[in-house]
Structure formats: structure tokens, C-alpha cells
Amino acid sequence: xxxxxxxxxxxxxxxxxxxxxxxxxxxxxxxxxxxxxxxxxxxxxxxxxxxxxxxxxxxxxxxxxxxxxxxxxxxxxxxxxxxxxxxxxxxxxxxxxxxxxxxxxxxxxxxxxxxxxxxxxxxxxxxxxxxxxxxxxxxxxxxxxxxxxxxxxxxxxxxxxxxxxxxxxxxxxxxxxxxxxxxxxxxxxxxxxxxxxxxxxxxxxxxxxxxxxxxxxxxxxxxxxxxxxxxxxxxxxxxxxxxxxxxxxxxxxxxxxxxxxxxxxxxxxxxxxxxxxxxxxxxxxxxxxxxxxxxxx
Amino acid sequence: xxxxxxxxxxxxxxxxxxxxxxxxxxxxxxxxxxxxxxxxxxxxxxxxxxxxxxxxxxxxxxxxxxxxxxxxxxxxxxxxxxxxxxxxxxxxxxxxxxxxxxxxxxxxxxxxxxxxxxxxxxxxxxxxxxxxxxxxxxxxxxxxxxxxxxxxxxxxxxxxxxxxxxxxxxxxxxxxxxxxxxxxxxxxxxxxxxxxxxxxxxxxxxxxxxxxxxxxxxxxxxxxxxxxxxxxxxxxxxxxxxxxxxxxxxxxxxxxxxxx
Numbered sequence: 001x002x003x004x005x006x007x008x009x010x011x012x013x014x015x016x017x018x019x020x021x022x023x024x025x026x027x028x029x030x031x032x033x034x035x036x037x038x039x040x041x042x043x044x045x046x047x048x049x050x051x052x053x054x055x056x057x058x059x060x061x062x063x064x065x066x067x068x069x070x071x072x073x074x075x076x077x078x079x080x081x082x083x084x085x086x087x088x089x090x091x092x093x094x095x096x097x098x099x100x101x102x103x104x105x106x107x108x109x110x111x112x113x114x115x116x117x118x119x120x121x122x123x124x125x126x127x128x129x130x131x132x133x134x135x136x137x138x139x140x141x142x143x144x145x146x147x148x149x150x151x152x153x154x155x156x157x158x159x160x161x162x163x164x165x166x167x168x169x170x171x172x173x174x175x176x177x178x179x180x181x182x183x184x185x186x187x188x189x190x191x192x193x194x195x196x197x198x199x200x201x202x203x204x205x206x207x208x209x210x211x212x213x214x215x216x217x218x219x220x221x222x223x224x225x226x227x228x229x230x231x232x233x234x235x236x237x238x239x240x241x242x243x244x245x246x247x248x249x250x251x252x253x254x255x256x257x258x259x260x261x262x263x264x265x266x267x268x269x270x271x272x273x274x275x276x277x278x279x280x281x282x283x284x285x286x287x288x289x290x291x292x293x294x295x296x297x
Numbered sequence: 298x299x300x301x302x303x304x305x306x307x308x309x310x311x312x313x314x315x316x317x318x319x320x321x322x323x324x325x326x327x328x329x330x331x332x333x334x335x336x337x338x339x340x341x342x343x344x345x346x347x348x349x350x351x352x353x354x355x356x357x358x359x360x361x362x363x364x365x366x367x368x369x370x371x372x373x374x375x376x377x378x379x380x381x382x383x384x385x386x387x388x389x390x391x392x393x394x395x396x397x398x399x400x401x402x403x404x405x406x407x408x409x410x411x412x413x414x415x416x417x418x419x420x421x422x423x424x425x426x427x428x429x430x431x432x433x434x435x436x437x438x439x440x441x442x443x444x445x446x447x448x449x450x451x452x453x454x455x456x457x458x459x460x461x462x463x464x465x466x467x468x469x470x471x472x473x474x475x476x477x478x479x480x481x482x483x484x485x486x487x488x489x490x491x492x493x494x495x496x497x498x499x500x501x502x503x504x505x506x507x508x509x510x511x512x513x514x515x516x517x518x519x520x521x522x523x524x525x526x527x528x529x530x531x532x533x534x535x536x537x538x539x540x541x542x543x544x545x546x547x548x549x550x551x552x553x554x555x556x557x
Contacts, residue, residue, distance in 0.1 A: 166407075166411075169400075169404055169407055169408065169411075170408075170411060172399070172400065172404075173397055173400065173404075173408045173411075176397045176398075176399045176400065177397045179359070179391065180391075180395065180397055180408070181408070181411075182359075182378070182379040182380055183357060183359070183379050183383060183388075183389050183391065184383065184408045184409055184411050184412060184469070184473065185379075185380050185383045185384055185411045185412025185413075185473065186380065186408070186411045187380055
């Protein structure tokens with residue numbers, strides 16, 4: 001039935017859209033603070049997911065792996081910022097970009113050395129059997145519901161922390177105007193480290209949520225990163241709300257493409273994502289939710 | 298401290314000695330020494346490129362001085378970070394875009410209290426509650442002094458007029474509880490009537506609160522009208538330093554360096 005099919009594709013799109021939104025948010029967090037695109041974000045997420053899988057296999061507990069992955073994301077984000085990103089501050093912007101690409105290659109290489117290059121399956125927290133209403137399949141499982149809830153709760157918690165806590169205000173002030181923030185006594189460098197740590201957390205979350213659907217291997221997050229990046233650009237790179245909306249729009253659009261075009265559609269998703277990116281950039285170069293004004297030249 | 302008490306004190310609140318600073322190969326300050334009397338307004342004047350803004354930036358730590366000392370109550374702050382310097386008691390209001398337009402008026406003001414000692418750094422008592430009450434009281438005081446801000450506390454700072462924005466950045470700087478306030482062109486881009494109000498505010502902060510103010514102004518005439526002391530910079534060096542009236546009545550100096 002076309003309506004049921006449409007609903008299934010939409011719900012499935014929302015699930016993947018939330019994962020893209022998590023990656024997009026992690027990119028936005030860093031972009032807002034430093035005007036730097038972290039190309040290593042996918043690599044970091046892949047690495048923390050490997051850490052999670054090791055913990056799951058050793059302890060037998062999915063949740064131990066889940067929590068360790070998030071903690072590892074926080075630590076990895078902070079360590080990367082302190083060790084390789086901070087020295088590139090006050091240098092030409094390209095330096096930091098190249099460092100993040102180097103970091104990606106390093107993390108993917110290390111993952112191959114430590115964990116091997118073969119495809120590994122990652123467990124899901126809940127059943128991946130499709131839910132039904134009566135006899136009608138919804139196209140989503142309990143685990144998919146968990147994916148949406150986990151990203152939603154994390155996003156709302158982060159939004160509340162930014163809005164209502166002193167550290168949140170410090171981070172926003174540092175991101176919007178580093179000069180004023182420093183002159184007001186805010187340790188901007190520390191805020192950037194916290195930003196990277198939170199970005200690491202979001203990336204790690206995306207990693208453990210997407211891996212049951214994609215398998216885990218050293219390059220497994222590359223495509224997810226590209227979709228997350230597309231979502232962030234659609235949303236405007238500067239806007240957390242835009243990142244979430246961009247993620248959902250992209251997830252749903254790609255789900256329709258894959259769903260309605262069958263096996264051809266699955267092959268086309270990357271191309272369609274690129275097409276959407278180009279169209280958005282042509283119509284609204286600063287994304288759908290950016291406050292920045294464009295100057296025509 | 299009242300102004301009368303401040304005048305009895307006699308010692309400068311801020312003394313800059315032999316400051317050398319610049320950008321890359323350019324030396325913008327070449328051995329500048331000034332002293333700002335406690336509770337007084339010291340105007341720093343000069344043409345574009347004289348080094349006025351660089352002087353404030355070097356004092357507040359935005360650029361690192363190559364040589365020289367920045368003395369606040371005897372402590373040398375030269376080379377410290379802006380975060381440390383505002384904590385030591387020097388607040389810098391830079392020229393131009395001083396408000397953070399993406400934040401509300403109240404959030405902008407709360408940013409001004411970020412230099413206060415944190416809960417963890419307090420030794421005793423029930424710091425968290427005291428601190429919260431203290432912050433609320435300080436905000437109320439700011440709203441009491443700057444009524445238009447109180448009415449717009451939940452609005453984004455982007456919605457404020459030019460005069461209100463200047464009011465907001467000065468209010469924010471005062472919330473750091475400074476001993477010395479560095480103001481860089483506070484009248485820049487303001488209508489004459491608003492500019493007069495800002496200058497009135499500067500005078501009141503000095504006269505009523507005993508705040509030491511270093512005022513950088515392109516408009517030398519209006520700066521000297523409110524200042525106690527003036528320093529004229531040219532190409533990174535001090536070419537004159539005297540009380541404001543003396544400078545304002547020196548025709549040759551006005552003609553050469555002050556443009557009026």
C-alpha cells in the first residue's frame with residue numbers, strides 16, 4: 001500500500017536522519033568555536049566505536065560498551081584538541097584543516113593496526129525486528145526508536161546546558177566573540193577544549209548507533225561523515241537547530257531515494273546527497289538556518 | 298572610593314612604563330609611558346595610527362608587549378593574558394562591536410561577571426548561595442543604573458540602538474568590578490546627542506564612583522572637555538602629557554596633533 005510504504009520510508013529516514021544530525025551537531029559545535037571543519041570527526045567516531053565493541057566483547061554488557069564509547073569520545077575530543085589542534089590556532093586556517101585530515105588518516109590507520117581491517121558486526125541495544133501496528137509493519141524497530149530517543153535526549157540536554165548553565169554561556173560567548181569573551185575573563189582556549197570534548201561525545205554516540213546497521217571497519221564512518229557534513233551545511237554550519245533539521249531532511253530524502261528506486265536507489269544515495277548539497281548552496285549559500293548575510297560580488 | 302579620597306591618595310592607579318608593542322615587523326608603541334591618576338579620567342589622544350588603540354590592547358593583554366611594564370597597584374601585569382588582567386582589575390571596552398548580538402542583554406551582562414572568582418576558588422562559607430545572591434544583586438544594580446537595559450533584558454542585544462549598545466558594553470565592563478576602565482572610542486558612530494550622554498556617563502563613573510578611566514578618543518575636543526589629564530601620542534610615542542585644560546589651550550599642539 002503506497003501510504004504504508006511512504007510512512008515506512010519516512011520513519012526509516014527519521015532514524016538515519018537523527019544519526020546524521022548527531023554528526024552534524026558535532027561539526028557545528030567545533031565550527032562555531034573555531035571556524036574549523038573537523039574532517040576527523042568520522043574517524044574519531046569509528047575509533048570510539050571500536051573501543052565500545054572491545055568492551056562489549058570483554059564484559060558481555062552492551063551498556064558498558066555504550067558508556068565507555070561516550071566517555072572515550074569526550075576524552076579523544078579533548079586530547080585531540082589539546083595536542084594537535086591547539087598548536088595550529090593563530091596559524092593560517094589551512095594548517096588546522098590539514099591537521100584534521102591527518103588525524104583522520106592516523107585514526108583509521110591505528111584502528112587497522114589495533115583492531116584489524118575486517119568487517120565486524122556491532123550489537124544493537126534492543127530488538128531490530130520491525131515493529132507492527134496490527135499486521136502492518138512500520139519499517140522501524142525498537143532499536144530505531146532508541147536511536148531517535150538517544151540523539152533527541154542528548155541534543156536537548158546539550159541545548160539546555162548551553163542555555164541555562166554558566167559554562168554554556170561561557171562557551172556561547174567564546175564562540176560568538178572570542179575577543180570580548182577573553183576581555184571578560186573567559187578562558188576561551190578551555191571552552192574550545194570542552195567544545196571538542198562534546199563534539200567527541202556526539203560523534204561517539206552516532207558511531208555506536210549507526211554501526212549495527214553498517215558494520216564496523218576502519219572506513220565505516222566515512223560515508224556517515226559525508227552525510228553528517230551535508231546535513232550541517234544544509235542547516236547552515238552555525239546553527240545547532242539547523243544541524244538537526246538538516247539531518248532529518250537529508251535522512252528522509254535519502255530514505256525515499258533508496259526506498260522508491262530499489263537497489264538502484266541505494267547506490268544513488270551519495271549522489272543525491274551531493275545534489276542536495278549543491279542545490280542548497282546555490283539557493284541559500286549560508287544554509288537554511290544561518291543568520292549570516294551573504295554579500296553579492 | 299570617593300573622588301575626594303582618591304585625590305588625597307595621589308598615587309596613580311595605573312602606570313605604564315616604557316611600553317613597546319607592535320604587529321609583526323611594525324612597532325606601534327615605541328617606549329610609551331603614561332600614568333592614570335586614581336579616580337581621574339585620562340584622555341589618550343592622537344591621529345589615526347598614533348598607537349592609541351594598541352596602547353589599550355597592550356595594557357589589557359590583547360597583544361603581548363615586547364618591553365615595558367604595566368603596573369596596577371604595584372603589580373606588573375605586562376605579558377599576562379587578558380583573562381588574568383581583567384581579574385586583576387582592568388576592564389577594556391574595545392572600539393566598535395563590543396556587544397555580543399547573538400546573546401540577550403542579560404546574557405551579555407552575565408558575561409561581565411565571568412571574571413569573578415568561581416565557587417571552587419572560595420575558601421569558606423556557603424559560596425554557591427552567596428555567589429548567586431551577589432551576582433543577582435550586581436545585575437540589579439546594573440539595571441538600576443542603566444534603566445533602558447532593564448526593560449530589554451530578555452531581548453537580543455542585536456535589537457538595541459547604538460547608544461543602548463554602548464551603555465550595555467560599559468555596564469558589562471563595570472560588572473567585572475574593575476579598578477581601571479579602558480574605553481576605546483566610546484562615542485564612535487553615535488549621534489551627537491547620544492555621544493554627549495555617553496560622555497556624561499563617563500564623567501559620572503569617575504566623579505561618583507571614583508573609577509579610574511583611560512579614555513581613547515578620536516574626538517579630542519570632547520575628550521578634553523571631560524578629562525582631568527591628557528596624553529598625546531604620535532607615531533607610537535608620547536609627544537605631550539599635561540592636565541586637560543593645558544592641552545586644550547595649547548594652540549600649536551591642537552593644530553599639529555589634535556585637529557581642532
